[in-house]
Amino acid sequence: MNETGLNIAVLVAPVHDCRNPVLIDPVRKQVDPSSLHWILNPPDTIALEQALRLRDRIPRSGVRVVSVAPPSTERVLRECLAVGADELARLWDERIEEADTHSIAALLAAVIRSGPVDLVLAGWRSADMEHAQTGSIVAELLGFPQITCARSVEPGRDPAHIRVEKRIPGCLLAMSCALPALVTVEKGPPLRYPRYSDRRNAWRTPIRGLDLRAIGLTEAPQSRLRVERMTPPKPRRRSAIGDGANMPVAARLQRIMAGGAQAKKETNVHRCPDRSSTLKVIEHILKERLVVLPEKSGNGR
């Protein structure tokens, strides 16, 4: 964009690591925050890696990480500094606790506007809530062109452009876009691993803590959605076309009591290796629409 290289802002969110369960408060019907296990949102870390690679290739570029996140997540956010981000701005305010995706995006846009920016990178969605909205809204609010779900982000044919690869069903698209722009990233090389000394230094690097006042707001942007309640999910459907399917309840119970895994296993397995059991499995696959036939390129989901 200019003689001084690219000013890159990366949107990074701490998210819950969904390999761990969450506890749902049965009275408030909301997630118990103490059960959350914070990590950097994996797609955001891929966006950060792309940003660091661009900075390595284009002299005098800088990477600023922007996050709307509570103080308790500062620990995981420091990882961004350890791998080499030049700056980390974290915004939080008690008044934004119930903010929806749109208000978070509005806050991120406000923080980004507070400094020079040529390119905004973000993960295509958060791994825990999977809204897949934030990046697109931020671009709209900033008035930037956008490319979503990129596979790679490279310098463009001239310093005023960026080159992006993106996959749509059946095709890989090579795209370009004028800067300033926003790109959300879906896949790419994983985030580099920090050296021990860098990680230690990151502990001493100050994090810019912002509140609403710092970005010129007196109250949080109004939310358009509200989470009425959280519930545990319905149990995953397990089919029982096996020999246990038509068993009376008492007999099935007896079998389950007799041995956990073994009993569960038996309801699923077709023991008679004949054509009909294969056909039953096929029927199930088709009925549950596990495959979409005919699936030809160009008709993908």
Next chain:
Amino acid sequence: MREIWTLVEVSGEKILRASQEALCEAVRQGRQLRVRTTALVLGSRIPGQILERLGTFGPDRVLVVDNEAVSSFSPNAYTDALEQLLAAHKPDVLLMGSSVLSREVAPRLACRLGCGLVTEATFLNPQDDGFLVTRSAFRPHASMIVSFQRQGLQIITLAAKVMDVETAGPFSYAIEYVTQPLSFTSDTVRVEDTIKEISAHLDLTDAEVIVAGGRGMQSKDHFDLLDELAEVLGGAVGASRMAVDMKWRPKECMVGMTGKIVSPGLYVACGISGAIQHVMGMQSSETIVAINTDPHAPIFRIATLGIVGDVRDVLPVMIESFRKAGAEAERQEYSA
């Protein structure tokens, strides 16, 4: 509620599966609530048979935008067109299937129109002035129920493969062409090059269906069966470490701790014992089908469905049946 719109995406001669699901849900809700349903389709010179086929899903109206600007993959043009249409017609709800296009268009629209958007909905519960929406959160540990806080338009995208597709007679629908002039903002996003891909070379981590083989496949030749099944199902072929060590498959196909971590909708494990190092790479697959001669193979412990049998017997039956089912589905797709 007076009117529900569904955005329908067509690609060539086909109606996107996700759009069909959304339209069918709209029609079901519309009939129950006695509100008008509109299927909105954008493109240039959309074949008449597609419009008629949309009619057979049961909407009251098929609304068509025939414009060169929305003829190719252009989220920007779609956003512009929809923004103007929605502002002029003011439906209460806009439903979309989950797709590459809607993922970008939906949030941009919601932002411009100042309305709420819920993505990846799994259940719609009708209220006086719209829907209360269920979607998953912290998958697979929770689901959440979300309400809209503003009057006016609600935009909802539906999670894939949740809603049933059915044709709901009797059909009395009108096909209407949009006459309202549409203006399009300029955009610097350009597609410079399009590289076609074939499904057999699909990236494992992208595939919705994976057919994987292990040492139980017994020879490199038998892996051809897996190629064939993957082609019929539109999926990719994976392998266990044993199969890779035997040089039956390249390293890129390996699933597991040292290989790729995958999570497709359907994982068919053929002649794979289910060693923990392999299981780590595929256990989050939605449905796991295992084929193995050994009834005590650990793979059956995590399988949703299992067949105790020889892959050489089972796979040909599968290929044949799915091929038949595919031909059948194709016939239906064009018979309308």
